[in-house]
Amino acid sequence: MHIMKQTASLLLVALFFFASCKEQEPEVHYLVDEAVEVRIDSTLQSFVDFGDVAGASALIYEKGKEVYFNAFGYADLKNKKPMERNTLVQIYSMTKPITGTALMTLYEEGKFKLDDPLEKYAPEFANMQVYKGYDSIAGKMILEPAKRPITIADITRHTAGFSGRRDLPGLGEAIAEADALNRENTLSEMAKKLSTIPLGYQPGEHWEYGISVDVQAYLVELLSGQPYAEYVQEHVLDPLKMNNTRYVVPESDRNRMSSAYSHEGDSLNQLPNEEAHAFNYKKWPLTPGGWGLTSTLDDYMRFARMLVNDGKLDGVEVLEPQTVELMSTNHLDENITDRSWLPSKGQVGFGIDFAVRLQPPASVEENNGVVGEFFWDGAASTLFWVDPVNELTAVFFVQIFPYNGSLHKRFRDAVYGPITLQNTPE
Structure with missing residues (x-):
């Protein structure tokens, strides 16, 4: 009988302990109520x-x-x-x-660094030209060399220089003619056509949303082989x-x-x-x-x-x-x-x-x-x-x-x- 009373007392103490712990648990508050x-x-x-x-x-x-x-x-x-x-x-x-x-996921495998030049993996993007204006008399774009290579960081943050400005004389026509995002193009064909279009601005100087993430998909293919x-x-x-x-x-x-x-x-x-x-x-x-x-x-x-x-x-x-x-x-x-x-x-x-x-x-x-x-x-x-x-x-x-x-x-x-x-x- 003494053992049974002692066991019951221990159970009561344990229940009280767990109840106290439960009471002390912080209440979760939700923003969406x-x-x-x-x-x-x-x-x-x-x-x-x-x-x-x-x-x-x-x-x-x-x-x-x-x-x-x-x-x-x-x-x-x-x-x-x-x-x-x-x-x-x-x-x-x-x-x-x-x-x-x-x-x-490929970055985690050490396949590239963000400051790597894109041309290291996709050589078609080497020696890019940059649009400076349009010579209406000569009927052609005014171009200058890129001051630095496009980096992988550029294509992840939309600072590569790729432009979709169809309103710029000469450049707009070049974008339309290349038709890089035509559904019949593979990613490799898309990249080759894109690389023939002058950049709209110097890499790293402006933020312009656009085709950079399609280039990321192409880079995934190059780095993974898939x-x-x-x-x-x-x-x-x-x-x-x-x-x-x-x-x-x-x-x-x-x-x-x-x-x-x-x-x-x-x-x-x-x-x-x-x-x-x-x-x-x-x-x-x-x-x-x-x-x-x-x-x-x-x-x-x-x-x-x-x-x-x-x-x-x-x-x-x-x-x-x-x-x-x-x-x-x-x-x-x-x-x-x-x-x-x-x-x-x-x-x-x-x-x-x-x-x-x-x-x-x-x-x-x-x-x-x-x-x-x-x-x-x-x-x-x-x-x-x-x-x-x-x-x-x-x-x-x-x-x-x-x-x-x-x-x-x-x-x-x-x-x-x-x-x-x-x-x-x-």
Whole structure:
């Protein structure tokens, strides 16, 4: 009896100890609570109600937990097919961070250094000429030699000098004639044609968004000895189980693809699928690094969660933590003041295929966000971001042309709340 009483006493002490420990565990607070969910719902519904989009969906994870999902409106407006969780969309430039990730797996293997000249691996980019103007009397471009070689860092941060300026006399015609991104070109053919076009500016002097990430895909082929599509599948998509992220959508899955839309005045125009999805309904020679993939909310969220988890997801390491840190660090020198439309994204710099937030919003009109976040978007107005401070990842899907940044502003405000400006000294 004495032993039984002693055992019972020990059990009571143990239960009290564990209860005390449980009470002392810090409560986990989430940015996205019930009130925020209601605010996001209202915002996404307003996009549909006001005719900004036919359909909208969003998925948010915070601290490893799904904290928000919803979908509104239609993927196929004419046939009243709703926007759903497994709807496939064209992610356009949200392909770029995936390509950057594939390239950086080779960086981890010691295959290249960021300050290596591109011509070390792709000799067609040696001795590049730079556009200085147009001699209308002679009927030809005025050119000068590049002051330094294009580096791999240049093609990861859009400072290589490649230009898409079709409005520049002579250069615009050269870009059109080369037609580097024609779907019938392989990546090797794309690179050879691109190398014949003069650069629009000296390497490292301006930020101009464009074809650089397609050159990254070509570099992956050169360094790995594998076709780019095979390499990215094997080293990024398969390890992350991103089974719905593809260039070519099989016929059996095409009923899940969202239609694409454009605005005609105040009304939405639903583009014919055969036209809007032509790239994804057939296997083309070109497998671009800068665009072309289709994906679902959950697939792209797996990619985003890998990044917020310092390169790992579900026990699989895609990148080392220091590589993710390198990619999400600003690489734009402050002396590069000509940055095209990048400042429209907010107080940001640029890392390796991501914009990187450096300062909080300076006005209530700016995009909302947290210092340290990194993100990118797509031509059809899709968006994702990684917020390491709150351990939050968000993916936002619509399919609307032209690109509508105001949707991102309103969605971000719904997630974070109205912008509160920091007090500044007079």
